[in-house]
Amino acid sequence: xxxxxxxxxxxxxxxxxxxxxxxxxxxxxxxxxxxxxxxxxxxxxxxxxxxxxxxxxxxxxxxxxxxxxxxxxxxxxxxxxxxxxxxxxxxxxxxxxxxxxxxxxxxxxxxxxxxxxxxxxxxxxxxxxxxxxxxxxxxxxxxxxxxxxxxxxxxxxxxxxxxxxxxxxxxxxxxxxxxxxxxxxxxxxxxxxxxxxxxxxxxxxxxxxxxxxxxxxxxxxxxxxxxxxxxxxxxxxxxxxxxxxxxxxxxxxxxxxxxxxxxxxxxxxxxxxxxxxxxxxxxxxxxxxxxxxxxxxxxxxxxxxxxxxxxxxxxxxxxxxxxxxxxxxxxxxxxxxxx
Numbered sequence: 001x002x003x004x005x006x007x008x009x010x011x012x013x014x015x016x017x018x019x020x021x022x023x024x025x026x027x028x029x030x031x032x033x034x035x036x037x038x039x040x041x042x043x044x045x046x047x048x049x050x051x052x053x054x055x056x057x058x059x060x061x062x063x064x065x066x067x068x069x070x071x072x073x074x075x076x077x078x079x080x081x082x083x084x085x086x087x088x089x090x091x092x093x094x095x096x097x098x099x100x101x102x103x104x105x106x107x108x109x110x111x112x113x114x115x116x117x118x119x120x121x122x123x124x125x126x127x128x129x130x131x132x133x134x135x136x137x138x139x140x141x142x143x144x145x146x147x148x149x150x151x152x153x154x155x156x157x158x159x160x161x162x163x164x165x166x167x168x169x170x171x172x173x174x175x176x177x178x179x180x181x182x183x184x185x186x187x188x189x190x191x192x193x194x195x196x197x198x199x200x201x202x203x204x205x206x207x208x209x210x211x212x213x214x215x216x217x218x219x220x221x222x223x224x225x226x227x228x229x230x231x232x233x234x235x236x237x238x239x240x241x242x243x244x245x246x247x248x249x250x251x252x253x254x255x256x257x258x259x260x261x262x263x264x265x266x267x268x269x270x271x272x273x274x275x276x277x278x279x280x281x282x283x284x285x286x287x288x289x290x291x292x293x294x295x296x297x298x299x300x301x302x303x304x305x306x307x308x309x310x311x312x313x314x315x316x317x318x319x320x321x322x323x324x325x326x327x328x329x330x331x332x333x334x335x336x337x338x339x
Contacts, residue, residue: 015197017060020098053128069123072114127278131249146281151305156282189289207259210322216242253283257290263319293324
């Protein structure tokens with residue numbers, strides 16, 4: 001039985017796990033000020049949501065009856081510090097929104113299930129909240145879960161609690177339902193409401209336009225995450241005049257996958273920077289299965305066979321098939337990232 005078929009058999013449980021994590025993170029977004037006051041830390045709401053989201057998903061994956069290999073972004077070492085009792089209790093309280101019977105130790109142990117070193121032939125990777133600044137602003141963020149086998153992403157789920165199914169809705173407006181995207185290698189990309197994973201899925205397909213002058217580029221709100229000045233040079237070089245889309249997190253992959261934008265560029269901000277696998281795995285397969293091309297800035301496929309980092313790659317170019325080669329040509333012509 002192929003790994004894709006095995007994962008397809010578990011699909012309802014996997015989607016339910018990400019849905020539960022989305023419910024927890026949405027709860028925290030509605031309690032930002034209370035949590036800040038309780039923990040005496042301005043960044044604590046996203047920390048609480050990060051930990052609780054990872055605990056929920058890890059605990060659910062662990063029920064599949066097989067050894068769990070999970071590369072998560074978090075571990076519970078900080079929470080186990082005796083001086084962090086307030087934060088520890090806040091995390092446990094939050095996790096109980098979707099895991100009512102969980103004790104503090106249950107939550108801490110579940111978080112620490114994400115300590116795999118990416119050495120197994122097959123493993124999960126999780127970013128419990130991708131887009132922390134967006135989360136704290138009440139904007140876009142994603143719960144990102146993917147399965148990697150033999151160094152390739154074969155399955156991915158992007159829970160985007162604030163991304164509306166209505167493509168005309170502004171990205172900063174939030175949404176009552178959100179969107180849950182998922183993709184299996186060779187079996188297409190699909191979307192359901194983030195609060196109703198059992199709904200009949202709709203196919204996700206990228207834009208088929210080939211008019212470069214109308215290309216719309218998806219950019220990070222956080223300038224530290226990509227070279228927005230270089231993106232502007234590329235867009236100007238190509239004469240693209242489409243309205244750009246600016247939002248946080250791997251939701252950008254989904255926005256390109258569903259044709260709401262035509263390209264997402266994550267350009268290296270400094271020499272030697274290595275992207276993390278959990279920041280791209282789920283988004284990559286959701287986009288590719290929708291007909292989008294995803295490579296690094298030199299046109300190389302993203303290589304997930306080097307542990308927790310994409311050390312064989314520089315940056316990311318995610319774009320509709322008609323625009324992807326033009327973007328690579330522009331990067332080379334402008335001499336932005338010489339090999």
